Amino acid sequence: xxxxxxxxxxxxxxxxxxxxxxxxxxxxxxxxxxxxxxxxxxxxxxxxxxxxxxxxxxxxxxxxxxxxxxxxxxxxxxxxxxxxxxxxxxxxxxxxxxxxxxxxxxxxxxxxxxxxxxxxxxxxxxxxxxxxxxxxxxxxxxxxxxxxxxxxxxxxxxxxxxxxxxxxxxxxxxxxxxxxxxxxxxxxxxxxxxxxxxxxxxxxxxxxxxxxxxxxxxxxxxxxxxxxxxxxxxxxxxxxxxxxxxxxxxxxxxxxxxxxxxxxxxxxxx
Amino acid sequence: xxxxxxxxxxxxxxxxxxxxxxxxxxxxxxxxxxxxxxxxxxxxxxxxxxxxxxxxxxxxxxxxxxxxxxxxxxxxxxxxxxxxxxxxxxxxxxxxxxxxxxxxxxxxxxxxxxxxxxxxxxxxxxxxxxxxxxxxxxxxxxxxxxxxxxxxxxxxxxxxxxxxxxxxxxxxxxxxxxxxxxxxxxxxxxxxxxxxxxxxxxxxxxxxxxxxxxxxxxxxxxxxxxxxxxxxxxxxxxxxxxxxxxxxxxxxxxxxxxxxxxx
Numbered sequence: 001x002x003x004x005x006x007x008x009x010x011x012x013x014x015x016x017x018x019x020x021x022x023x024x025x026x027x028x029x030x031x032x033x034x035x036x037x038x039x040x041x042x043x044x045x046x047x048x049x050x051x052x053x054x055x056x057x058x059x060x061x062x063x064x065x066x067x068x069x070x071x072x073x074x075x076x077x078x079x080x081x082x083x084x085x086x087x088x089x090x091x092x093x094x095x096x097x098x099x100x101x102x103x104x105x106x107x108x109x110x111x112x113x114x115x116x117x118x119x120x121x122x123x124x125x126x127x128x129x130x131x132x133x134x135x136x137x138x139x140x141x142x143x144x145x146x147x148x149x150x151x152x153x154x155x156x157x158x159x160x161x162x163x164x165x166x167x168x169x170x171x172x173x174x175x176x177x178x179x180x181x182x183x184x185x186x187x188x189x190x191x192x193x194x195x196x197x198x199x200x201x202x203x204x205x206x207x208x209x210x211x212x213x214x215x216x217x218x219x220x221x222x223x224x225x226x227x228x229x230x231x232x233x234x235x236x237x238x239x240x241x242x243x244x245x246x247x248x249x250x251x252x253x254x255x256x257x258x259x260x261x262x263x264x265x266x267x268x269x270x
Numbered sequence: 271x272x273x274x275x276x277x278x279x280x281x282x283x284x285x286x287x288x289x290x291x292x293x294x295x296x297x298x299x300x301x302x303x304x305x306x307x308x309x310x311x312x313x314x315x316x317x318x319x320x321x322x323x324x325x326x327x328x329x330x331x332x333x334x335x336x337x338x339x340x341x342x343x344x345x346x347x348x349x350x351x352x353x354x355x356x357x358x359x360x361x362x363x364x365x366x367x368x369x370x371x372x373x374x375x376x377x378x379x380x381x382x383x384x385x386x387x388x389x390x391x392x393x394x395x396x397x398x399x400x401x402x403x404x405x406x407x408x409x410x411x412x413x414x415x416x417x418x419x420x421x422x423x424x425x426x427x428x429x430x431x432x433x434x435x436x437x438x439x440x441x442x443x444x445x446x447x448x449x450x451x452x453x454x455x456x457x458x459x460x461x462x463x464x465x466x467x468x469x470x471x472x473x474x475x476x477x478x479x480x481x482x483x484x485x486x487x488x489x490x491x492x493x494x495x496x497x498x499x500x501x502x503x504x505x506x507x508x509x510x511x512x513x514x515x516x517x518x519x520x521x522x523x524x525x526x527x528x529x530x531x532x533x
Binding site for chain 1: 340343346351355376424
């Protein structure tokens, strides 16, 4: 408990499990290939690299588009629009619910109930109401993510010491001024953390919606390829999605630390 | 400077009576120390004047007019903790008071107004000795420095009444002595009426011009909440020599005899 690895050791230790998994895969893949040259379940790395290169750099023979980028652009557009709307709703409503008792009394229980509805259960409704296009996918992400952000931020507002709010009032601040100058800046770090935590669910809703009805997108491609047992496409796609999500998470963490140094003052002292 | 009068104030939380029959005339410019055991309603008394709570019965007047029912810029406050905004720098913490005043929607100033506000803020920081730390965040300040910042912040809107809720309770003895040396000149220069709640009797006697003790003189073991605290001692600290006792158990019964002391 008291012995901690240094910086280099930390990176090395973090890489070991990844390396072990890769090793198990390579060995397993070679074993299966040796037993059955037509095995599709664990394609060798060379084959995956080849397929990925084709998908990422060569235009598709029929459509003339580069498949990986078209899929990525379509999916990220849905994800970003959905997350942006969910974040905006979450921030505005969360702040109002947490700060103004009348808003909290009016919408608090509604949000609590809404957040308990499994978003996938309303997907058919969304498809019926909003059609099979982009809108229903974006709405699914918003529906799945926004209530959680609202509740999380309302709790974050509630955790602010009452003394601060009273102090601001004794400096002559109105409720609106307190909202924009005292509460909003202080819940921004929590908002970013909240969005980071919701990246996983957001991707889940995106892939699910794409799997059920779409003609382009990362989730669509994976589920299309499933029919052909094309693990050499599915595995790189899963890795690519994971990488995208990880990079977003990392970028958000970085933005939070750069923009709100006061919120992380304790961490840097440690 | 404002005079406060507290007239026949009761505070009850449901069945529990916290304060009963509080009658006080606090003269303009007084430095009133409020002492008493824990749970005697000292902080409740302060919150009443702050406007954070309202009396169940009775009235509080400020310069003869009824006290507004919510905290406002005429009454500044310094709490024991959490008084400063952690997301603003030292300068920003004082500046925000002027920004609240000058800009209703954005609460941000620009141009000449901003320069003017910065100059005033820097003047206050100078007074409390924090000017060298103007660009630090509160988390980088010691406890004493944070309290000095809270005082500078509370002075920005030129309050008539300054309320201190155990402001130096969390500080070490040395820092506390420095804070005592700081608060008295500020009280004189800014011409405020100060009400300070404290646990430290030395501090209460050393700083105040008047001292009141809140305590529960009656206690019913069957119903602990039945009787609330009253003013048990009311001392004038402005005279030399032995402290005269203005009202030992009398101040609460005969309000017109408890006179406010002026410095």
